[in-house]
Amino acid sequence: MKLGTQYYRPPFPEKKYWEEDFAHIKDSGLNTVQLWVLWAWVESKPGEFVFEDYDRLIEIADQKGLGVILSTIAEIQPYWISRVVPDSELIDHLGRKVISTNRDECNFGLTPGGCTDHPGVWDRMKSFLTEVVTRYRSVPNLRGWDAWNELRWNVQADGLVCFCPHTLAAFRNWLDRKYGGLEGLNEAWKRRYGCWEDVMPGKLPGRTYTEMMAFQHFLTWRANQHGKTRYDLMKSLDPDSPITVHACFPSPQAEGDSYDHAVNRGNDWFFADNLDGIGCSSFPKWWGQDDTSFSIRVDSVKSAAGDKLLWLSEVQGGRSNIGFDMSKPVDALSQQRWLWNGIACGADAVLFWCWRDEVFGKESSGFGITGNDGFALERLVAMKMTGRLIEEYSELISNYRPEKPEVGVMFSPQSYYLYWAQEGNARRPAQALEGYTRSLARKSIPYLIVEEEHLNVLSELKILFLPRTIVTDITTEKALEIFVKEGGTLVCESECGAFGPQGFYRYPEERFISRLSGIREIGRRSLTKDYFWTKIDGKKFNLGATQWLTPYWKDKGQVLANAKEGPLMVEIPVGKGKLTLCGAYLGDAYLHNWTADFENFVETMIRRAGWQPEIQLISPRLTKDSYVYIKSGQSGEKRVVFIFFPPDHDKAHLRFKANFFSGMHAMDIISGKEIDFLESKSGQECTLSAPKWRFSVLVGD
Ligand SMILES: [Zn+2]
8 A cells, every 4th residue: 555645846845855854754654755757857958868856856765765656747848849849739629729838737847738649749758758767667666657647638728629630630540440431430420521631520519519529539539548658658668567647537527618528538447448557636625525525536436447556646635725715724534534535445545745835836835744734733643643554454455345336327428528519518417427426425335437338347236327328329228238138227317328429319219228118208398396206115205307307108117206298207127127217317406406315216226226235324314414434345354344424423323234244343443442243133233433533444354
């Protein structure tokens, strides 16, 4: 387990601090430092590489017993790039050359720099990466590489990119491969292009979907490809060290905006396919995120990472000060909750951002673990204790695997592309997905986010929710059909599969759910009130709805809810499984307006699909602002259970399934307390008291 901190973003912190800081870092229980190896800084003159500062930093780290993770920041490019590689600038959607400048968060170097589709830019980038890896691959304290920071490639482009000739050629090649030539494209797109040069990306949202969706899909692929290219090069030079990349946010949250197409920094699932693992940044106090939002982020990246490495590559160290705006300080216990929540989700590395407060630009005075937000001392005391625990239980933690989820929530990038193509962001599907995952996190039900092109995991699931999955292709539909016919439960929202991957609308009777279920939607109807009632197994649920309703034409199967013009929720057996069709959007409605009913509805659907909890919370009851969060897994033969208490409850009554702890006994490694369980008719029970840190990590046989 790497527990560390980001330290160096050249030229800060200055040299005079290094020795003392590294001694302090080691003394605080951390075992790793992360250093930004910045292309612009290292090769400030073409072909001349200066590594003095890194040599020294790595040497000091080694002397103090610290490992190093090197972040190769090839995306902050040298100032000479467009001089040495002419015409390599990105071109925006208005045909303007993108003028690169210093990044708002980096003192030296150009962003976005030259386009990596230009072979001259990649040649130069490649030689920088080669120099760095060759120089440091054999240092004894190297712990790994973070090959791409937050997957940035277009920040500060100040327009939609890239329309340069190299990227356009790459786009057309990608289409050519996908459709097997221009004729294939014309057939799929229903067009009559005469030559490839006429095929252009979409320019702005709100116009035809086809070429805009295609361009976004290409941009996702392109980012994945760039990550793989960096990885392949670095791995060929250093086969032994782990190499990951990390995003600013998990790809299901990449909803895009006026400068960003949806999912344009690549797709976590494909990074995980190609690399040793993936990571993610998280700044909960800065972004106003609660425990649930944090765990959703980590669970999302874990869903993509599978058995590969999961790095929490940037976790907030101290208060964020952005410009003259001050956010909440970072108290020690919040920080420890993030850290241990990360471990509970299966993280292999937790790296804080950063050690000292920043000293330049808008981040000045913020972010340091040792920073001046008034909580540095308590953070360091707590970190030291965690450092000790991580050392003491290193084997337990490194062998720990979270419980395998049997519940899935679909992430459909193609649906995101369509929403972005229409609305300029994919907020609706992103929020719909977040609504479902939020309800599951609050109920402590283990779940997997299922990416539409990685459906082999379906065989492990009992139920799959499809929030706002309005685009489906034949491959996805086939996999979903098999899933249902073999016993799975599919819960679809309004207009599921209403569009094909080229963005053409399908009439209700042409959609795969219609073929499977034998019933179809009657069309969009106005939402006259923003809720409806459903009755399942004798229990009534009041469910919020947004946007519109799409009731069903035929009354078939078991009707669970009605609208004025027909059934609104219907359950239909298909093969060994069943389809639950809901002609409304529930996930984003719940996200905007919390109800216990939605959470209970989701749990009821899951239990009806055959899932049984291993651990149940008997009390306290979950409320809007308070819930006990439980996460569990195994480490070898040992059970490991993480229990996070809310601020307003000091006790939690839990019931574990029979024989959960064969010894009827566990130890809380955080407080050191021994816990005994009582055998009851329905399992093993205990009432836990919140320790000082307000979470427990129970370990038992
Ligand atoms: Zn380009």
